[in-house]
Amino acid sequence: EDKVVQSPLSLVVHEGDTVTLNCSYEVxxxxxxxxxxxxxxxxxxxxxxxxxxxxxxxxxLSSILDKKELFSILNITATQTGDSAVYLCxxxxxxxxxxxxxxxxxTSLTVIP
Amino acid sequence: EAQVxxxxxxxxxVTGKKLTVTCSQNMNHEYMSWYRQDPGLGLRQxxxxxxxxxxxxxxxxxxxxxxxxxxxxFPLILESPSPNQTSLYFCASSLSWQxxxxxxxxxxxxxxxxx
Numbered sequence: 174e175d176k177v178v179q180s181p182l183s184l185v186v187h188e189g190d191t192v193t194l195n196c197s198y199e200v201x202x203x204x205x206x207x208x209x210x211x212x213x214x215x216x217x218x219x220x221x222x223x224x225x226x227x228x229x230x231x232x233x234l235s236s237i238l239d240k241k242e243l244f245s246i247l248n249i250t251a252t253q254t255g256d257s258a259v260y261l262c263x264x265x266x267x268x269x270x271x272x273x274x275x276x277x278x279x280t281s282l283t284v285i286p
Numbered sequence: 287e288a289q290v291x292x293x294x295x296x297x298x299x300v301t302g303k304k305l306t307v308t309c310s311q312n313m314n315h316e317y318m319s320w321y322r323q324d325p326g327l328g329l330r331q332x333x334x335x336x337x338x339x340x341x342x343x344x345x346x347x348x349x350x351x352x353x354x355x356x357x358x359x360f361p362l363i364l365e366s367p368s369p370n371q372t373s374l375y376f377c378a379s380s381l382s383w384q385x386x387x388x389x390x391x392x393x394x395x396x397x398x399x400x401x
Contacts, residue, residue: 207389207390214395215392215393215394215395216329216376217392218389218390218391261328261329268342270340271334271336271340271342272317272334272336273331273334273345274319274321274331274334274344274390276321276328276329276330277328278327
């Protein structure tokens with residue numbers, strides 16, 4: 174059964190801390206791994222990763238994929254209260270008739286001033 | 287403005303009363319998909335469509351129907367809603383599924399309550 178597991182389930186940190194969110198997966202016919210941020214509304218796209226070992230960066234956020242060990246991490250440095258959200262990991266798999274997406278249950282991040 | 291729209295945003299209905307949630311995108315995307323989001327279960331894919339007249343089941347298709355008669359629209363139909371379909375529903379679209387993978391853009395969500 175295809176699955177995506179995120180850890181930790183929740184995290185509370187102080188502003189300025191650095192956090193690492195984890196995503197492991199067991200998915201047949203992997204195509205890409207995506208990270209989204211969800212703040213009580215629709216998920217917004219952060220990163221798409223398709224190749225191992227290539228870090229993607231956007232400001233204080235960065236992510237990397239390990240296709241051999243089947244996991245990805247999302248790092249947030251110098252956290253701010255605006256980073257408080259649920260972070261979702263999704264894996265795209267090639268199916269016979271198209272692409273399916275499998276989401277983890279998310280990591281809830283709370284950043285305290 | 288490039289966007290995915292859904293209607294209605296909120297809906298309370300009764301068991302067995304057929305309903306349709308509309309989804310439309312203005313980005314000329316080929317791929318469209320429906321998800322439901324439930325506490326503790328995350329986002330689960332209901333149906334997806336690779337292009338006009340091409341649809342397939344996701345992980346949780348039971349009790350739902352879809353159609354893709356036009357590229358921009360992908361309605362979700364609940365023929366006989368039941369309380370276990372109470373959920374937050376998201377429509378999403380993506381540029382293409384056939385070549386380079388692309389990110390999905392999500393609509394604002396539809397909060398459905400079935401009593």
